[in-house]
Amino acid sequence: MSTGESWGPAETVGPTGAAVRRRTLRRAALTLGVGAAGAGYLWHTDPHQPGQLLIPCPFKWITGLLCPLCGGTRMAYDLMHGEVVTAFHDNAVLLTLGGPVVAYAVVRWLVAGLRGREYRPRLSGRGNAVVLGIAAAWMLARNLVG
Template sequence: MPEPLDRRVRGLAAVLAGGAVLAGVNGLSGGRIGLPCPFQLATGLNCPFCGTTRMAAALLEGDVARAWPYNPPMFVVLPVVTLLVGYMLLAWTLERLGWFRLPRPRPGARIQQVVPPAFLAVMALYGVLRNLV
């Protein structure tokens, strides 16, 4: 019996669905979409994630050169996460349909302990540095 879709994968799938909606809205608005950042509104500083919406919109339009300066760390992370979530959803769907089972990546405990804090540390450092420059 196929295992149920992991709650984290469902959450990431919801984020990707939101991205698809954002892509549609971006297309309908002529590329003039932007969500205000509460941190920036309160402090006047850019948070580590500021520019991610504009970066994603530029990527959806195929403009890689315009996407990079908006948020370089997320430029690297977003495609990797998108591919991983897409693969997990494909594996789950194929298994649910009873066709076949794709191997699923299972990161070790050490990776699960190190990667999230390292990512947050990199983003925090980026948040500080982008406001100093």
């Protein structure tokens, strides 16, 4: 082995800024299309009425308890129809905390991607504990209080 050689892992070069922009635009367009199709279906399918063709919550199906996300479909339906108070009743924590956090992450991802940079949100151990703690407290509260 000569003095300039290395046996370690080769350096990897990430995608170029243009490639990141193209990938971001493709993913955003796909997500927008799937979201629009889902919203179009949900617009005409009232999840408050029994017998609708919607995916049931597997946690509730198995345990009979409400999970932290239960009511999210009804909440989305109510928001699309301008019923904010009813949406709040369906899932208050998801509406007040989850919506803004997801919106922030999506905007941050789009801005970084359109600038040609990768954005990978990561939660620290403390962040994971906070999210799981809020979810557990919300699940307990809504199942005990009703």
